[in-house]
Amino acid sequence: MTGPGGVALSLRGATLRLGGTLIWENLDLDVAPGECLAVLGPNGAGKTTLLKVLLGLLPLSAGTVTIDGRSPRRGSAVTGYVPQQKDFDRDLAIRGRDLIQFGVDGHRPGLPFTRPRQVDAVIAAVGAQDYADAPVGLLSGGQQQRLRIAQALAGRPRLLLCDEPLLSLDPASQQEVITLVNSYHREHGTTVVFVTHEITPVAAFVDRVLYVAAGRWAQGTPDDVMTTEALSALYGSHIDVIRVHGHIIVVGGDESAVGPHHPLRGDGGHDGGAARGRRRR
């Protein structure tokens, strides 16, 4: 490992309520420097909000969160962020290299000059030479995502936060994105938090899984958490985890979470149950 290394993440009794709705509570999580954590769970379980907390964009309602011993700070140079996959507008007058340049100095005052050498290195590292000068809106979803990751890596982060970077990508592009993140992670010892709703593509690459559902959570190695027993316990209803040729399929997980207390949950209490009902439309 050649880079600046990773950072340690720590959450203690972390609880988040948004507008009176409980998102998750009493979350205890430790991620060691250089570890890769996948955050899984159904839509609306609070995976993106966890990233927002780590980015310093949302304060916790209770508990503590630290990155290398300090509270998350908005705009921290330590953190790189790859947002949810979303196509850029076709007519947007921005090239790939400009997007990457934003990752270097987009937050600083001045005019949008691009410094070719600095950006060229990142473009080469992610293999985007062929399309870095084309308007981003004309590129494929996979190419755009590659550029977003390049943007996040341009700041040489020690913590990389990826929010569903595989969403709406074809399997080949998904694999490219994973390879890209994984190789940076290996090479630089970067801590990675990878939010995804599908474990299969990332199962071999992540060290640990945090599964959030219905205000509760479970964590451990992919093999620990992605089992029928563990997820059934988390959801409080029967969930099947099926493994077929390396694919891990969760059946019945999405909107079926109701049930009593269980040892594996993050000790939510009754208000947690009520909040679950409110959250679902």
Added chain:
Amino acid sequence: MTIAFLLGQPFAQHALLAAALVAVTCGLIGPLVVTRGMSFAVHGTAELAFTGAAAGLLAGNNPVAGALIGSLVVAVLIATLGARPRERDSAIGAILAFGMGIGILLLGYYHGFATAATNILFGDIFGVSGSQLLILVVIGLIVIAVMGTLYRPLLFASVDPEVAEARGVPVRRLGLVFLLVLALTVTGAAQVVGTLLVLSLAITPAAAAQRLTASPLAVVALSVVFALIAADGGLLASFGASSIKASVFITSISFAIYLAARLAGPLLRDRRRRHPAPIAGPAPEPVPSHNGSPARARPHDIGPG
């Protein structure tokens, strides 16, 4: 009167200078307006600059000061009522309609020269006094200074607000600053082309520039050049044909540039595309990875970790 004679006159020189300054500010701000999808905000601010100007005429025969105050008030209103992108256009529409109504009411009470009203709407750079020109110069310099400082974070926030915010860009505060700078720019431009035709300098040159290149700096440079050609070119043309208002020429030149860019844009893009191939090809392997295919490499064994 020949053009050469007119060019020797201080009033014509002042007008050309004011037009150039307005063109630079509009050319600078235009690309951000287009990128942020805020053309309607420009129109709304300009219309209410009209109301402000009418109030200024009535109160102290000073339409420029009135327009300035009017557009700044509107900028704050748009930022407050239209904070979310989805509701912004409808909020601007609501403010605009009400503001225009007030403007008409105010004009009803005004018994000065009838041309004063049409000058606000359609512009008359020659009707602006020396002291008001000075205000325009100050406004222009402020806009240029702010744009020179905040252009990059503003562009970042316009292209990708989510990531910009995570990187520490104060997206919402910048949005308000941008609206205020927009209000200043619009007030200045309204003196040259009129409140109804501000878009021809604040939007059209930038829209044309974005058709020709995707490089942010090139967009700004082209947008400023196009605005300069339209504003000063239009003014010079009106020296030759004194019966026609300068704004007619300015809007026409601006639109001609836009049409040419719309036609030339696809050609440029095609030529560029022949060299690189921005279509998904085989995935390059940038840095060695420990494991080629994680998904398939996953063994079946399940056990406590």
